[in-house]
Amino acid sequence: AQxxxxxxxxxxxxxxxxxxxxxxxxxRDTTYYLFWYKQPPSGELVFLIRRNSFDEQNEISxxxxxxxxxxxxxxxxxxxxxQVVDSAVYFCALxxxxxxxxxxxxxxxxxxxxxxxxxx
Amino acid sequence: DGGIxxxxxxxxxxxxxxxxxxxxxxxxxxxxxxxxxDPGQGLRLIYYSxxxxxxxxxxxxxxxxxxxxxxxxxxxxxxxxxKNPTAFYLCASSxxxxxxxxxxxxxxxxTVV
Numbered sequence: 044a045q046x047x048x049x050x051x052x053x054x055x056x057x058x059x060x061x062x063x064x065x066x067x068x069x070x071r072d073t074t075y076y077l078f079w080y081k082q083p084p085s086g087e088l089v090f091l092i093r094r095n096s097f098d099e100q101n102e103i104s105x106x107x108x109x110x111x112x113x114x115x116x117x118x119x120x121x122x123x124x125x126q127v128v129d130s131a132v133y134f135c136a137l138x139x140x141x142x143x144x145x146x147x148x149x150x151x152x153x154x155x156x157x158x159x160x161x162x163x
Numbered sequence: 164d165g166g167i168x169x170x171x172x173x174x175x176x177x178x179x180x181x182x183x184x185x186x187x188x189x190x191x192x193x194x195x196x197x198x199x200x201d202p203g204q205g206l207r208l209i210y211y212s213x214x215x216x217x218x219x220x221x222x223x224x225x226x227x228x229x230x231x232x233x234x235x236x237x238x239x240x241x242x243x244x245x246k247n248p249t250a251f252y253l254c255a256s257s258x259x260x261x262x263x264x265x266x267x268x269x270x271x272x273x274t275v276v
Contacts, residue, residue, distance in 0.1 A: 047205070049205075052203070086269050086270040087267050087270065088253065089267075090266065150208055150211065151196075153198075153207075154205050156203075156204075
């Protein structure tokens, strides 16, 4: 069974600080996808990134960067020079590459989320 | 603009009543999903549908029902059999069930009064 753990329930930082959100996953599949989503106060989840299990290259997008390490089953997310608008709940999610029990749709398993508060 | 629309945004239900949450998408996505979110918890899958007229139970399907008569629509009914229905419900869709990113609606907050 797949599992995603986000051990940090809440993090508070002061604006312009860097912050890293941790994500550890468990899966028996060799093919899988990892995702990060942002949930602002409005409630809608916003897609940030998807990585497949065969691509361990780190990725940078503006102030966001992701560190994927299969050896430690981690997919951590760093925000550089944080801003107040970054305040949100961030979810890490995992989807296994094998066929689901229905042989069709695959499922996303979410972590419990990290509430990030950036103070001015 | 393309997207997913959930309605209503807030819903109040008396105990013992069934209520239906609407989810419509104009993204031409095949797969649609319903998730439930409780405070301090991640999203848990209720039901998902890969194609029209087909749907599968997720991890917490008891007390819920769905239909998929049209590609664009995937309504969720919270029945009186659901013992603890107060939660935030999110609908999502993806191009297919093949690991593409899912797009989410803005959610419906259901409260039992």
